[in-house]
Amino acid sequence: MSRILRIDTSSRTDGSFSRDLTDAFMEKWLQRRPNDQVVVRDLAAAPLPHIADVTIKGYYTPADQMDASLRAATALSDLLIHELRAADILVLSVPMYNFSIPSALKAWIDQIVRIGHTFSYDGKGFNGLLPGKRAYVLIAYGAGGYLDGGPFAGADFVQPYLKFLLNFLGIADVTFIPIEATTADPATIAANARKARALIDAAVAAASLRAAA
Numbered sequence: 001m002s003r004i005l006r007i008d009t010s011s012r013t014d015g016s017f018s019r020d021l022t023d024a025f026m027e028k029w030l031q032r033r034p035n036d037q038v039v040v041r042d043l044a045a046a047p048l049p050h051i052a053d054v055t056i057k058g059y060y061t062p063a064d065q066m067d068a069s070l071r072a073a074t075a076l077s078d079l080l081i082h083e084l085r086a087a088d089i090l091v092l093s094v095p096m097y098n099f100s101i102p103s104a105l106k107a108w109i110d111q112i113v114r115i116g117h118t119f120s121y122d123g124k125g126f127n128g129l130l131p132g133k134r135a136y137v138l139i140a141y142g143a144g145g146y147l148d149g150g151p152f153a154g155a156d157f158v159q160p161y162l163k164f165l166l167n168f169l170g171i172a173d174v175t176f177i178p179i180e181a182t183t184a185d186p187a188t189i190a191a192n193a194r195k196a197r198a199l200i201d202a203a204v205a206a207a208s209l210r211a212a213a
């Protein structure tokens with residue numbers, strides 16, 4: 001049994017390609033692994049606050065020097081980190097907004113990337129403190145040309161950023177499942193949806209093989 005943390009970030013609830021893709025991924029996954037437990041955090045339905053001055057002070061204050069106000073300011077970060085630590089598998093559902101990730105997801109990242117909790121610094125280098133986890137990132141791009149070295153590949157600040165960030169936290173095993181050109185004509189969308197479904201099938205089959213090994 002694995003514990004999965006699913007994080008939705010599209011502001012759209014109806015007709016969201018990233019949510020639909022993630023639904024399809026979860027359905028396939030749970031067909032193969034029905035006993036896995038899923039926790040869902042929907043950052044559009046329940047947006048997180050941006051970190052504030054006092055939150056940052058709390059991040060950099062040693063545990064034995066925290067006062068009540070610093071503890072209160074970092075309580076949400078504590079909870080979100082606990083939720084992430086408890087997961088074996090992270091499933092991120094991400095639309096491209098302005099060539100990058102939605103601010104709702106960035107707000108979550110700013111709450112969970114925390115020195116001494118999810119990464120450390122020893123004076124020479126950084127170490128991720130979340131090893132042994134796997135991440136699947138399902139991305140919807142409105143335009144085409146970002147994937148497979150296309151003409152907009154250099155404008156994709158979603159995959160490189162999330163790959164770097166997850167690796168930074170120690171999550172080395174990251175699989176991206178993208179769909180592009182979600183704003184194109186219906187035939188293009190259908191063809192791209194088929195490609196994305198094939199990637200889901202391959203990712204879930206690979207995970208099952210690993211679990212059986």
Ligand SMILES: Cc1cc2nc3c(=O)[nH]c(=O)nc-3n(C[C@H](O)[C@H](O)[C@H](O)COP(=O)(O)O)c2cc1C
Nearest residue numbers: 010012016017018095096097098099140142143182
């Ligand atoms: C605020 C906003 C910004 C967007 N910026 C981009 C962009 O920079 N590049 C792009 O290809 N599509 C962009 N799009 C289109 C979305 O990536 C596309 O509609 C995608 O399907 C959104 O994911 P969703 O369907 O899960 O909501 C943007 C859409 C919105 C709402």
